[in-house]
Amino acid sequence: MSARSRRTLTLPPAGDNGARARTHQRLLAAAMxxxxxxxxxxxxxxxxxxGVSRATAYRYFPNRSTVIAAVVAESLGPVRRYEPRARDGQARVRELFSQTFPRFxxxxxxxRAALQLSLEHESLDRVGLLEEPRYRRGFRRDLLRRAAAPLRAALGRRRFDQLLKALSIVYGIEPYVVLKDIWDASDREVEDIARWMLDALIxxxxxxxxxxxGNAHRVRQRKAPVAALKKTALTH
Structure with a gap:
């Protein structure tokens, strides 16, 4: 990995309205x-x-990964901050979907650019040719975990984690890529199918x-009489 690709991303401080913030916004707008x-x-x-020098641009965005990460953050800002109001787990996931999925x-x-870069980096990394920090996606994990949290008690940890991973396939750009590119589906059809899959998974x-x-309860019920019989036999 080159020295340039190891540089740290420099962002303007929160609330900074000065030259650094304006330069950052100018670069981000160009990237978008x-x-x-x-x-x-x-x-x-x-x-x-x-219209900025390369040296200046590299101080804000050391590599393509940081460029695309900033583009995704700008695109999905409201999505990342969304918190469902519903209390029921399934209702919370449906609310998250209905309120934020159209943003994709x-x-x-x-x-698609983020997905493309992720796939490119995966291929290059596999053969040892990746020369910049690997771009990793994952914003949806925390979003889905928060939205579906009330379901954990009913599902248990293993099944809850399995559900989150399954939902992460549906909640993102991937349904648009598959259904539009392969099936020539409309945006409305993509949303309807994704919502149907979401409900079916939950x-x-x-x-x-x-x-x-229920099976565990029946097993305990079957074992109880057996244990009682053994105890009775030992006392006689």
Missing amino acids: QLVRRGRTPSVAEVALSA KEFEPHM ASALREAAATG
Whole structure:
């Protein structure tokens, strides 16, 4: 990995309205526009588009990973901060979906760029040719965990974690990529299918948990009389 790719991202302090904040916003706006045009831009391309020197751009965005991370953060800001108001676990996940999933459509080019860079880095890393920090996605993990939290007691840790991983396949840009690219589905159809999958996954997890709990209860009931008989035999 090159020295340049190991540099630390420099961001303006929160609330900074000075030159650093303006430069950062200028670079970010350029990156957002380039991505909307179908690019996964290098830092040099962002600098050129923003009319900023490369040296300055690299102080804010040392590599493509930091560029795309900033683009995703800007695109999904309201999504990351969303907290469902419902109390029921399934209702909370449905609320999260209905209120935030359309954001992936609104910023589809930006989400696709993040997916593309992630896949590119995976391929390069596998053969030892990755020369910049690997871009990793994962914002949806905490979002889904918070939304589905009330379901954990009913599901148990293992099944709850399994449900979160299954939901993470549905909640993101991936349904748009698969259903639009392969099936030529409309945006509305993508949302309807994703919502149907979400409901089916939660319902299946709850059914399995209920069945497992019922089986365990029946096993305990069967064991109790056997234990009582053994105890009676020992006392006679």
